[in-house]
Amino acid sequence: MLQRFLDPGVLASISSLDLLARTVVDGFVAGLHRSPDFGFSQEFAEYRAYTPGDDLRHVDWNLFARTERCYLKRYRGDTNSQLTILLDASNSMNYTSSPGRPNKMDYARFAAASLFYLAIHNQRDAAGLIVFDDEVRNYIRPSTRQGQLYRLLAGLEQAEPHARTDFTKPLMHFQELLHRRGIVIMFSDFYEDPAAVVRTIEPLRYHGNEVVLFHVLDPKELRPELRGPAILVDLETQQRLEVIPEYTRTEYTRKIDDHLEQLRNRTRGAGMDYHLLMTDQPLDGTLREYLAIRQGER
């Protein structure tokens, strides 16, 4: 029943990203209680002596009252992780094959918002956002500060597709921005040579980041359906090409499958996680992947 709230078609009718993220995550968490594999709670771990600079909110004041010693109460889930989401805002992300289905950009927004909500609200992780196409369009530094979630959601809403994808220039730029290890999640459709993609993103892995590539595609991008000869327009380059259905059924299918396979193999070979997200699938796959990584970190 709650799975219905993770359906992208239903989520597209929710205008507020905040509400959307809350709906997704709460639904997702409620579903986790039935799963023995992915537990989630703020279990007590240990006490640590207070050192200047620590957040006073974490001081165990009851213990201080009894012993007059200042200790910080630490929980199992609180690992000071940092989540950075890289959102591809190129024009190709604007594609959708059906008016009732969210385009790839919206789907990525929904997924990113849900991850932000989960990270900040439930995991108390620092979270940041980098929006890029062939340049870095927006950067929100990872933080746990009050209101960070809303800044991130606002950043997502302001992210509009522009130009074309170029991983090289933006990634060189935010290698400089990432000083602290954490989880880096990239949402993109990866219309690029797989080798070039891995070669560009691989340096992020060297900083000890967990890098996850979410390959966002519309179902019709995998299996286009043409009733007759048609002219296709490239959303990024505006190039026009006359194609025939026979080609899309045979050669194109072979090429796109080969592209996905190469991308999967090369990313995993480089120690990165790769997941294919179809815009007609629920968002729980994304959240599961994030929690799995968090479990691995603990």
Added chain:
Amino acid sequence: MGFLGPWFLLGLVAIGLPVYVHLLRRHVTTPLPFSSLMFFERGTQSSTRHRRLRYLLLFSLRAALLLLLVLAFANPFIRFAGAGPNGTLLLLVVDDSFSMKAGGHFAEAKQAALQVLASRPRAQRAEVMALGGRLAVLTQPIQDQGALRSALESIQPGDSRANLGELAHGVRALVESVHTPVELHLFSDMQKTGMPATFADMQLPPNVSVVLHSVGAAAPNWTVESVNAPAQLADPKDPKSRVQAVIAGYGTPAASRTVSLLVNDRTIATRKVDIPPDGRAKVEFAPLEVPYGLNRCTVRIDSADGFPADDGSVFAVRRSDPERVLFVHQTSDTRSPVYFAAALTAATQGSFLLQSIASEKSTDVDPAKYAFVVLSDTVVLPSIFENALLRYVQNGGSVMIAMGTSAGHHARIPIFGGYSSDPHLYSHDGFATVGQTDSTHAVMNEAEWADLKVYYVAGVDAGQARVIARVTDRTPLLMEKQIGEGHVLLLASGLDNLTNDLPVRPAFIPFIDKAARYLSGSGSSTGSKLVDSFVPLRTQAGNASVGVEIIGPDGRRAMSLAEAAAAQSFQLARAGFYRIHFANGKDALIAVNPDRRESNLAPIPSDVLQLWGVRPSSPASTAGYLQEKNTPRSFWWYVMLLVLVAAVAESIVASRYLGTQREEA
């Protein structure tokens, strides 16, 4: 072929719309956005497939629909062979009636007709007609300018009365034969008196357009409207020996005019008469002194108007000893001769002397000495007299038979032939009246016989006889039979004021007067008639060996020898005196006058002419006529019908294709 609105042809660019929809739009498919074309290659196979024009039928229908719509708005026209200047029949009708003699009306009309004829296109057919007492066709529809012109020039003013009803009837007959539009040009003074009794008789077919060339104008005109004079005169001292003339003025002021009576071209009397404005005055000449024989008489007025041709009215008077009439009756019947003699004496036109005799004493009587014979309720005639009477009739004599109660019960009817059946007695139910009359007969006046009370009618089988009057139960009352050259008039009732009340009726005197003149033949030998009336020349077609001689008003023979030997009747086409020598040997002098309605020159009101649909001619009538001839005939309405058909077909075909497309979607 051309277009009345050629600018609408610019709408043909709209045909580009179906071309675009079917050819261009479907060939160049709507581009589909796609994320990336990095895995696509150009499909060259599609070119040939897309260039094929799909939905050829639908495209054709849509293109045809637009084309026809544009054509309809452009208002196409075509010059049909029968509708163009060369296809329209130019009909020139010149009024040659008596009234056209007034002033220069006829010359003006002929000149206008010649001008219209000269301005017609050479290839156009034309026909010339003359409108008088009848519509005379002078040419067939031809293009020969010379023949048409000579036909026009041959028309001379006549003495007949024009009737627009005759014109309409003739044109209707013409249109049925030529099957082309007719442009009727009428050259006439358009007299109001020329209209028929009902306006519907003037109606012309829709493809006949009338252009009126009205000539002359209404002018004051005095005329001798009518003359009442005895056709036969025995004694100038007779009170009946007088001439009464009515002088009429049409559109005239009050005036004093001199009226003269001319006998054989000599003026024997003159009278001054004061004529009221636009009114009538009566003038009388008495006694009428004429010599023995046939006399040419004329009443003439010094009108001093523009229409001198109608200033005189002619009539013929025969001066002779009174003609004798043999009245045969039964000895016991003393009433019938009295009534008949009184009526005959009172009659104004004729001069007869009645000799009555009992039927038993008629043995030695020779009927040939009498103008006609009356058999009043005779039962049996002496066979000698009967045979003589039969020969008398066969040679041209006439008999009047009255069948009273005595003769009605006798089986055989003398002279008339046949047998009488049971008589019809109406006295039990009161009386019978006359129900049906033949007013075309010379002796019959329907109004005079209307109130007649009939108590007894002998049963007579009419057979081949002409029934002039019947009583209400259709029993024949008055009949006429032709026997040889003569006539037998049979009254199936008596003259004794017992079997009917005719002898005491006012109708009796005119009836006897007309019957006496008819039976004696004086009605057709003297007096006056109207122009275009007919005179019977002979009664038996087989009597061709005896010729008829007619000397016209111009002093020439009016008929050729062949016509004189065979003609049954003769039309008195001209005004004046006709001297006729009949086949039965009798001579006659007939005075012929034009119809006096021709003297009233008042034209037809313009609103009536407009109702008739005429176009008055103008100084630029010829140019306008030619311009109108070049007016094309539009057929946009037919194109609109094709548009409708194309639209329906397009709807059907399009719905089929669209349905197919929906199924594919």
